[in-house]
Amino acid sequence: MNILITGGAGFIGSHTYVALLAHGYTPIIVDNFSNSNESVISQLASITNLPVEIIRGDINNPAVLDQVFSQYSIEGVIHFAAAKAVGESVENPLKYYRNNVGATILLLEKMQEHGVNNLVFSSSCTVYGQPETLPVTENSPVLKALSPYGNTKQICEEIIEESTRASQQLKSISLRYFNPIGAHKSAKIGELPLGPPANLVPFLTQSVAGLRGPLQIWGTDYPTPDGTAIRDYIHVCDLASAHVLGLKYLLNGGESDVFNLGNGNGFSVQEVIDTVERATGRAIAVVNAPRRMGDPARLVADARRARTQLGWQPRYPELATIVEHAWHWEQQTCAARR
Ligand code: NAD
Ligand code: WQD
Numbered sequence: 001m002n003i004l005i006t007g008g009a010g011f012i013g014s015h016t017y018v019a020l021l022a023h024g025y026t027p028i029i030v031d032n033f034s035n036s037n038e039s040v041i042s043q044l045a046s047i048t049n050l051p052v053e054i055i056r057g058d059i060n061n062p063a064v065l066d067q068v069f070s071q072y073s074i075e076g077v078i079h080f081a082a083a084k085a086v087g088e089s090v091e092n093p094l095k096y097y098r099n100n101v102g103a104t105i106l107l108l109e110k111m112q113e114h115g116v117n118n119l120v121f122s123s124s125c126t127v128y129g130q131p132e133t134l135p136v137t138e139n140s141p142v143l144k145a146l147s148p149y150g151n152t153k154q155i156c157e158e159i160i161e162e163s164t165r166a167s168q169q170l171k172s173i174s175l176r177y178f179n180p181i182g183a184h185k186s187a188k189i190g191e192l193p194l195g196p197p198a199n200l201v202p203f204l205t206q207s208v209a210g211l212r213g214p215l216q217i218w219g220t221d222y223p224t225p226d227g228t229a230i231r232d233y234i235h236v237c238d239l240a241s242a243h244v245l246g247l248k249y250l251l252n253g254g255e256s257d258v259f260n261l262g263n264g265n266g267f268s269v270q271e272v273i274d275t276v277e278r279a280t281g282r283a284i285a286v287v288n289a290p291r292r293m294g295d296p297a298r299l300v301a302d303a304r305r306a307r308t309q310l311g312w313q314p315r316y317p318e319l320a321t322i323v324e325h326a327w328h329w330e331q332q333t334c335a336a337r338r
Contacts, residue, residue, distance in 0.1 A: 002026045002072045003247065004116075006059050006107065007081030009036040011191045012122065012177070012239055014044060015184055016078060019240035021048050025247070028072050029054040030064060031081065035194055043188040059103045062110065069114035076118035076247050079107060082152070085198050086126075086294070089149035100152035101159070108163050112170070118250040119172040120243055121160055123258070125232075126150040127176060130296035134266075135232075137302045138176070138258050146294035157258065164256045171256050173246050178232040178262030178301045180239050182322040183329030190329030191236070200269060201233070201323065204276045205330035207284060215284060217269055219291035222298075228269035230298040232262035235316035235325070245310040259310065262301025263317045272319070279323045 003020055007013045008029030014036075020027040029041075029052065044052050053072075057064035059081050068074065082100040083089070089096040104121075111119065127150065128136050129143030145151035157174045164172045181201040183190030196212065197203045206212045220227040242261050267275070273284055306312040316322055 001075045002028055004028050004030065004068055004072075004074045004077045006030050006077065006079050008054070009033060009040045010080055012180055012236055013078075013080040014040050014189045015236045015240040016080070016243045017044055018047055018184065018189070019237070019244050021050065023244050025244075026053065028068060028074070030057060030059055030068055032056065032058040035083070037192055037194070040189060040192070047184065047186055047188050059107060060099065062106060065107065065110040069110060069116060074114070074116050076120070076250065077107065077111060077116060078120040078243055078247065079104065080122045082122065084149065086147045086149045087198060089147050089152070093148035096148045096152050100149075101155050104156045104159060108159070112167070115169075117169040117171060118247065119160065119170065120246045120250070121156065121172060121174045123157055123174040123176045124150070124153045125176055125178045125260070125262070125299055125301065127154050127157065128299070131299070134298055135264055135300045135302035136260065138260055138305055161256070171250050171254070173250060173254075173256060174258045175242060175246060176258060176260050177239055178234050178260070178299065180236050181233050182235040182237065182316065182325045184237060185325060187325075187328045187332040190326065190333065192333060200272060201276070201326055204273065204284060205326050208276065208280045208282050208327070209330050209334045211334070213285070215273065215286045216289040217286050218289050218295065220288050222291070224268055224297060226268050226270045229295055230266040230268050230300065232264065232266055232300045233272070233319055233322060234262050235314065235322045238314040238316060241315070242306060242310065242312045245312050249310050254309070257305075257309070259306040260301040260303045261306055261312075262303050263314055264301055264303060265317070265319070266298060266300040267319055272323070275319050275323045276327070279320065279327045
């Protein structure tokens with residue numbers, strides 16, 4: 001069964017590509033490599049021992065979507081393609097509204113035109129802002145977005161929900177990821193941001209590898225036990241398996257819904273640094289810095305809905321294991337860069 005994965009060369013999309021093939025689906029990637037490297041494609045072929053079905057193109061281009069929907073008989077779409085840097089979205093909001101919202105509208109139109117009725121959407125814990133109670137359930141209020149990026153996720157969720165409600169055929173789920181980190185156990189794919197990483201764990205592993213300077217800890221005066229902010233880190237392969245389960249759920253007639261994806265355990269920035277130091281055996285240079293604007297103090301998921309309705313069971317819930325996989329990947333990519 002053919003499944004379109006937009007943004008399939010990216011961090012979460014590439015791991016989901018591998019998981020889909022392992023479960024008997026045929027994933028077809030559309031990616032414009034605006035935030036990924038062509039080398040991911042040969043790595044995917046190497047992990048799966050199969051040639052990769054890919055259309056190199058922009059999903060804002062109607063002809064690209066027409067091509068994929070005409071060339072392949074597509075049963076479902078997993079929509080990862082988006083720009084995702086919170087800071088950049090503040091500086092260049094139109095890029096984010098065009099690429100995230102505009103492309104999602106076009107995708108929905110093309111799905112309708114070509115009779116494709118199942119959609120899994122990449123949403124984010126960012127839709128919750130700083131929630132008043134933790135852990136966050138799917139019924140927690142969606143608060144005013146703190147960045148244009150966050151707003152694009154809220155708007156897309158609404159567009160998808162309203163389109164689903166208006167349609168007899170379309171069914172969709174939005175998956176709200178908490179903090180995805182880690183890498184495939186083969187260390188052939190992982191997080192490979194273009195330029196300096198904006199996220200904590202890739203910055204730390206690149207810093208240990210000598211590619212970056214000291215880590216700035218953004219905020220040491222939060223109302224948390226050690227003063228640094230708390231997040232719920234989730235292994236990218238566990239996210240990938242949730243997408244396969246989400247797709248099966250839709251194909252088996254499941255109702256449109258939203259699902260949190262996190263482990264339900266909060267770790268502070270300091271605890272993550274300690275874990276990376278243990279995994280790598282090296283000390284990490286840090287500098288205390290002011291809080292980053294818009295950062296919540298704590299964000300932890302209640303993901304029971306995904307467990308009960310999708311049958312999702314994270315395979316790597318231990319932060320130490322997730323960080324080890326991230327480090328293993330960093331060492332491989334670092335060696336390849338030399
Ligand atoms: P990523 O940047 O690694 O992957 C996105 C992929 O989409 C890249 O390969 C990029 O080249 C491609 N792409 C972007 N715009 C495109 C376009 N117009 N046409 C074709 N391809 C395009 O990001 P990721 O971390 O894998 O995130 C995937 C999705 O999950 C995104 O929608 C992101 O907003 C969402 N998300 C990510 C996180 C996170 O922390 N990584 C958390 C929550 C939600
Ligand atoms: C984790 C913690 C930082 C880097 C982001 C997006 C969110 C979602 C997931 C897409 C925070 C601190 C980080 C650094 C630091 N993505 N930090 N120094 O901000 O929780 O979530 O990714 O939807 O929308 O905002 O993740 O990895 O950037 O930060 O102190 O150099 O590490 O302040 O407390 P975040 P992160």
